[in-house]
Amino acid sequence: MTATLATGLPESEYQALRDSIFDAIWSELDPLETRIEDEERVPYDIVLPVLERIGAFGLLVPREYGGSGLSITQYLPIIAEFAKVQGGLRTIVHVHNSFAHALFEIGNDQQRMDILPGAATGKNSLAFALTEPGHGTGSDLGSMAVRDGGGYVLSGEKWLITNSDIASHFIVFAKTTETEVSAFIVPRDAAGLSIAPLPETMGCKGTEHGRLTFDSVRVPAEALVGAEGQGNEHLERALEISRVFIAASSLGTSERALELSIAHAKDRVTFGKPIGARQGIQRYLAEMATDIYALRGILADAAQKWDAGQRIPAEASMCKLFGLEAVGRVTDRALLIHGGIGYTRTHPIERLYRDARLNWLEEGTPTIQYHVTAGQLLNDYAFADAFGTASRN
Ligand SMILES: Cc1cc2nc3c(=O)[nH]c(=O)nc-3n(C[C@H](O)[C@H](O)[C@H](O)COP(=O)(O)OP(=O)(O)OC[C@H]3O[C@@H](n4cnc5c(N)ncnc54)[C@H](O)[C@@H]3O)c2cc1C
CATH class of the missing domain: 2.40.110.10 (Butyryl-CoA Dehydrogenase, subunit A, domain 2)
Known part of the structure; x- marks a missing residue:
């Protein structure tokens, strides 16, 4: 079964959508963090209407079904931004978009017609x-x-x-x-x-x-x-791009942890100097930034290949694997930079550290990613030439 490729929103429309989503993430959703963590419950009566209003449910639903039809390159920064705030919010948006996208890819015309228009508005939701x-x-x-x-x-x-x-x-x-x-x-x-x-x-x-x-x-x-x-084929196809979405979530969490760590390194003074003046802390910051830079690079490559119509089983698993390792290292170092206060619930580092650990498990553990990547390599996957040309459809 083939699916029409999403070409993405025109750039000006995309920027307006992205800006309004980022604004809502920080002005309306981030303030709910303490409440969600304390009550261990997302207040759906507040959150779902916000997500509906900003179009967060239709991001990957093609425009002919009422969504925004973002390309993967356009979607990744948005799911990464959700991964900076309370993690339950990110999982709602991730699962909905990932599997609405999967339905478009693996479903037939009738299934798409029946479900996707409702998914675009949030009336329907795929799990x-x-x-x-x-x-x-x-x-x-x-x-x-x-x-x-x-x-x-x-x-x-x-x-x-x-x-x-x-x-x-x-x-x-x-x-x-x-x-x-x-x-x-x-x-x-x-x-x-x-x-x-x-x-x-x-x-x-x-x-x-x-x-x-x-x-x-x-x-x-x-x-x-x-x-x-055809089930195994379908689940491989659905999980392939969803692994890239998890890696983008690892990126967002890492970026937030670094941002907080830089601020803390400048503010926290010991022995008369900000801790950021110490070589040990500088090394942590540089290592965190290096992981983030590398993760950004492989994500951009994977997204661009997918948007060009290419299957990316090995790249997707490598993104997911590197992403979970990177966010593990980054949140470890962020906790060390914050010292004891970072281990308390007064600081978002404690939450980011816990949220990041779900990236280990979503869309398969590391052993599954080793298995998929090595399986592709041993099966003559066109990876060695760096820009393989395997067609998606
Ligand atoms: C918060 C959360 C949300 C989730 N959401 C979903 C969801 O929406 N839908 C869904 O279907 N699943 C979901 N999962 C499940 C998640 O995908 C699995 O937990 C994960 O893939 C690991 O599978 P498992 O829990 O069965 O662990 P197991 O398969 O029991 O694995 C335990 C360990 O053994 C290793 N292992 C297992 N089998 C092998 C093997 N053959 N070879 C080598 N090593 C092996 C694993 O890598 C792992 O390290 C979710 C999990 C969590 C925690």
């Missing part, structure tokens, strides 16, 4: 249901979809599914034979689907990453995405 308590991922799934009459009957369990409390539709992966995985779009009100919360998380607090139980959930044949047995 991604892959991870299971009793199994691994990809072809190691316990969920089954059995053909029955004109449709399928789904049974099984998923957990850690972000936006499980607000999603209108789940893209669900289940086995249709012992060896084949297929993808289905399941509405949250499907009979037999129950959704329960899981305990609160270390960081990115305040949103739900719940457990879905499919107890003989009957879906029509139209719920199947693409062809039967």
Whole structure:
């Protein structure tokens, strides 16, 4: 199945959209940080109308379906900015946009028509249901979809599914034979689907990453995405670009940690001098900036390749891997620069440190990224020439 490439918004329109989103992030959403962290709950009654108003739900939905149709190059700075403020807000925006984008890429015309116009406004919201308590991922799934009459009957369990409390539709992966995985779009009100919360998380607090139980959930044949047995292909395609989005989140968190660290290094005086005057602290700052600069570079390259229509499985996994390592190093150093006060909840460094650790897990752990990258290299992926030409469609 092919999809039309998003060409992006004209530059002046893009800049106006980006500026208004950045303004709302800092003037309306950032002030909610303490409340969200204390209550461990995002106040949806405040946050969702803001996100709707600024167009945050339609960023990657093509214009013909009512969205902004940003290119990936245009989207990355926006998701990076969300990663600077309270992390639960970033996960809402990330999952919604990432999987609305995935639906456009892997869904058929009818599925796009049915769901994407609502996704552009925030009326509909897509979540991604892959991870299971009793199994691994990809072809190691316990969920089954059995053909029955004109449709399928789904049974099984998923957990850690972000936006499980607000999603209108789940893209669900289940086995249709012992060896084949297929993808289905399941509405949250499907009979037999129950959704329960899981305990609160270390960081990115305040949103739900719940457990879905499919107890003989009957879906029509139209719920199947693409062809039967295409599930692994779909999930690779969806996760490929989503890994780049996670790396952009690592970038945003890193940039914020560096900004705070520079300010602290200038302000904090010990032995009569700002700590920024000490070589040890300067080294931390320089290392943080170097990680950020490198991450910006690989993200720009990956986005430009994707926008040009190229598949980027190895690049996407390398972005995700380097991003999680970079934000780990950067937040480690930020904590060291801040000293003891950075470990208290009086300072955003403590929250950024916890939020960043979710980047380890989203869209696959480091071992998965090693596996994908090395698998591509060993499979003659055109990487050695630096500008491979593998076509996306
Ligand atoms: C807050 C949060 C939100 C999430 N949101 C979603 C979501 O929206 N949708 C969704 O589907 N999932 C979601 N996840 C799940 C997330 O993608 C997984 O937690 C992550 O991919 C790791 O899988 P796992 O938890 O099953 O760990 P496991 O698979 O149990 O892995 C544990 C460790 O073993 C390693 N390992 C496992 N298998 C292998 C192997 N074959 N070879 C080598 N090493 C291996 C892993 O790399 C890891 O280090 C979310 C998780 C969190 C914490």
